[in-house]
Amino acid sequence: MPLLEVRGVHKVYPGVRALAGVDLTVEAGEVHALLGENGAGKSTLMKAVAGAVTPNAGDLLLDGEPVPFGSPQTSRDRGIGIVYQELSLVPALSIAENVLLGRLPRTRFGLVDWKAVRTSVAPHLERVGLDVDPRRSVRDFGMAERQLVEIAKAVSSNVRVLLLDEPTSALSDRESRRLFGVIHDLTGSGVAVVYVSHRLPEVVAIADRITVLRDGEHVETVPAEGVSEQQLARMMVGRAVDGPTSARAAGTAGSGADVVLRATGLARRPRLAPVDLELRAGEIVGIFGLVGAGRTRLARTLFGLEPATEGSLEVFGAPVTLRSPADAIAAGIGYVGEDRAAGLIHRMSVGANITLASLSRTRRGPLMDFARERDLAEHYVDQLGIRVPTIDALVETLSGGNQQKVLLARWLCSQARILILDDPVRGVDVGAKEEVYRLVTQLSAEGVAVLLLTSEIKEARTYADRVLVMADGAITAALPADASEDQIMTAAGGVHG
Numbered sequence: 001m002p003l004l005e006v007r008g009v010h011k012v013y014p015g016v017r018a019l020a021g022v023d024l025t026v027e028a029g030e031v032h033a034l035l036g037e038n039g040a041g042k043s044t045l046m047k048a049v050a051g052a053v054t055p056n057a058g059d060l061l062l063d064g065e066p067v068p069f070g071s072p073q074t075s076r077d078r079g080i081g082i083v084y085q086e087l088s089l090v091p092a093l094s095i096a097e098n099v100l101l102g103r104l105p106r107t108r109f110g111l112v113d114w115k116a117v118r119t120s121v122a123p124h125l126e127r128v129g130l131d132v133d134p135r136r137s138v139r140d141f142g143m144a145e146r147q148l149v150e151i152a153k154a155v156s157s158n159v160r161v162l163l164l165d166e167p168t169s170a171l172s173d174r175e176s177r178r179l180f181g182v183i184h185d186l187t188g189s190g191v192a193v194v195y196v197s198h199r200l201p202e203v204v205a206i207a208d209r210i211t212v213l214r215d216g217e218h219v220e221t222v223p224a225e226g227v228s229e230q231q232l233a234r235m236m237v238g239r240a241v242d243g244p245t246s247a248r249a250a251g252t253a254g255s256g257a258d259v260v261l262r263a264t265g266l267a268r269r270p271r272l273a274p275v276d277l278e279l280r281a282g283e284i285v286g287i288f289g290l291v292g293a294g295r296t297r298l299a300r301t302l303f304g305l306e307p308a309t310e311g312s313l314e315v316f317g318a319p320v321t322l323r324s325p326a327d328a329i330a331a332g333i334g335y336v337g338e339d340r341a342a343g344l345i346h347r348m349s350v351g352a353n354i355t356l357a358s359l360s361r362t363r364r365g366p367l368m369d370f371a372r373e374r375d376l377a378e379h380y381v382d383q384l385g386i387r388v389p390t391i392d393a394l395v396e397t398l399s400g401g402n403q404q405k406v407l408l409a410r411w412l413c414s415q416a417r418i419l420i421l422d423d424p425v426r427g428v429d430v431g432a433k434e435e436v437y438r439l440v441t442q443l444s445a446e447g448v449a450v451l452l453l454t455s456e457i458k459e460a461r462t463y464a465d466r467v468l469v470m471a472d473g474a475i476t477a478a479l480p481a482d483a484s485e486d487q488i489m490t491a492a493g494g495v496h497g
Contacts, residue, residue, distance in 0.1 A: 003028040009058030018044040033207035038399030041216040050082040051075035079160030096121040096134035124152040129178040200229040257281040265311035273474040286464030287453040294473035303335040304328040334411025351377035351391035357414040380409035401432025
């Protein structure tokens with residue numbers, strides 16, 4: 001008898017069929033990977049098992065006993081834990097409070113026993129290899145550390161089934177290997193793991209079995225042993241997928257074009273040391289660095305989210321001081337951050353999210369021109385191939401890949417000529433990744449300057465014209481895109497070139 005069994009699960013949202021009679025069985029001690037394009041139904045299925053979504057039909061069984069849908073507390077009590085792709089931590093609380101949320105030890109007077117809290121949380125943090133002070137606020141940490149806190153929170157209870165939705169999307173290779181060790185320990189003790197990821201090599205390496213969904217339907221379940229990444233990609237999208245085949249001709253795009261952004265000694269200490277960089281029209285400059293290298297801090301500084309404390313910045317040849325994102329938008333800069341959820345207004349429509357940075361284009365005098373707003377939004381939905389039943393649909397109902405396209409559409413609509421993209425394909429499937437990078441390459445051909453921040457060497461070498469490498473908040477090397485992986489990784493380790 002399987003430990004977890006899902007039978008005939010259906011879920012329909014207005015205008016969207018998310019799941020169409022999906023079946024899934026997971027054995028104790030098994031890593032069962034769940035694959036599919038964005039919008040295939042993976043996250044909806046995971047949320048249904050975790051009690052966060054109530055299906056229209058179907059059954060859920062644990063050890064052959066039915067578990068009711070629609071109750072996260074019941075699912076947790078029965079031993080089902082989940083780590084969502086969009087993290088559910090409370091930034092204002094400490095790491096310890098987040099890990100033990102709702103289960104904080106109390107004194108006999110009913111007060112929180114902080115000594116017991118630190119003692120209780122220590123083994124869970126150690127288990128995921130997170131060596132930090134548990135009293136520090138979650139807001140002090142980046143996405144990678146927050147992901148590990150979320151995983152520690154999930155394993156801190158007596159889990160029997162652990163659902164992991166894109167758990168390595170913000171982790172470095174070293175941190176991912178540490179997570180795989182945690183998963184190995186859990187499955188060794190009989191825990192079943194359902195693992196969602198778009199990184200096909202890691203799926204093939206860690207999974208025992210793989211189930212593929214497409215358009216809300218079960219396509220196939222196969223043993224991981226012997227299956228190729230190409231076969232899985234074909235099952236996911238229903239066609240052959242062309243991966244990146246060759247790097248852009250190093251140093252050609254943008255050469256001779258005007259410098260549109262120049263930073264001189266730009267810094268926000270202590271995490272961003274003085275940085276010098278130039279970006280030319282039509283150029284894609286890759287910024288590569290491992291987790292904690294300072295890539296995101298640089299991006300946020302260039303967009304005015306964390307104003308620089310030192311140095312100077314020129315945009316289109318004119319000196320600017322960016323004290324806020326409004327200043328950056330006015331200067332012609334767009335920004336897609338590493339945390340997709342933070343960039344979108346989830347309870348607003350797709351159309352409103354697209355035109356959010358272009359209000360000057362959607363006003364007629366002091367009033368909003370809603371017909372103009374609708375025309376603009378529909379134009380960019382068509383141009384970027386955003387899959388949505390109507391532009392009035394809430395953006396939260398879209399898949400991750402389509403949400404990312406909405407963010408790109410926002411900056412196209414704003415007519416930004418400089419785009420800062422921080423891990424723009426984090427957590428999106430192979431098909432959507434291909435489309436996003438096709439759009440980015442097309443934009444650069446039209447003269448848009450792109451600063452592409454990534455933790456994936458292959459992406460930097462394939463799509464950038466040249467690569468700047470960061471470590472410890474500083475640029476340690478400026479390399480051509482055809483530089484070897486060894487050269488890039490050596491510089492990423494802090495060795496200046």
